[in-house]
Amino acid sequence: MTTREALAHVRRRDGVAVIELVGDLNAAAESALDQAWTAATGVRPDAVVLSFENSGYINSTGIALVVGLLARARAHGIPIRAYGLTDHYREIFEITRLADFMAIENDEDSAVQGVGGDGHG
Template identity: 90%
Template sequence: MTTREALAHVRRRDGVAVIELVGDLNAAAESALDEAWTAATSVRPDAVVLSFENSGYINSTGIALVVGLLASARLHRIPIRAYGLTDHYREIFEITRLADFMAIDTDEDSAVQGAGGDRDG
């Protein structure tokens, strides 16, 4: 299996920080994810939305990285939402109960609106 380097880009949308995950979520993604989290939360957002639209394979270490983000979010009282998960990974997030700690939406608009962003449109 070919792995794709993990990248994470942060952008803001009406008070919500959106972290776009690109590539595989595994041990090699830790640095990119940590840097993105720091950037996303440096100016306190209303919420953080994780985009999995362009992510590939997520292994157990990648799941652990997401758990770490959830722990930090909970500590700082920042809601997290996600979107773009394949049916397979959505099921894994439900089985592992990650879905109990973050809302999983179908698209970015739903995630941002659910987080309180785009209140006027």
Template identity: 70%
Template sequence: MTTSELSTTVRRRDRVAVIDLVGGVNARAEHSLDTAWAEAVRELPDAVVLNFRDAGYINSTGIALIVGLLAKARARGVPIRAYGLTPHYREIFEITRLADFLAINPDEDSAVRGAERSST
């Protein structure tokens, strides 16, 4: 399936790192996600928030990559949250049971606030 390459940017909101995901999350997204993760945790944030608002298509390989991020976050003891998921992808996160480990918020403010709370 052809979708656009994933591009990522990392922003800071206080002590929380926000990773903006733009484009498809699939096998070709691995390098971009790894780079963003390395940058996000470089300054030892209290938490990391994934912004899926502009993420396009997510396939099962993309979900596996997100699981990889969860494992890295767990190894570092960094809470991880998400927002901007469409109802369809919220459902996918429920089916794959990612939602058991990744808090899903309706917007960035609540994700950042939740991340701050969960890290204290």
């Protein structure tokens, strides 16, 4: 399997920080995620949205990195939402109970607006 280097781009939309994840989420993604988190939360956002639309493979270390972001968010009272997960990864997030700690939406508009209501904010 070919791995794709992980990149994370941050942009703001309606007071929400959107972190666009590109490539594979594995141990090599840690630095990119840390930098994106710092950029996303430098000016406190209403929420942080993780976009998985352009992400590829997520291994157990990648899941652990997402758990780390959730822990940081919870410590600072910042809601986390996500969108763009494939059915496979959405199921994994549900099985591992990550979905209990973030709202998983179908698209960016829903994630930014928080229409699903995650109950964790």
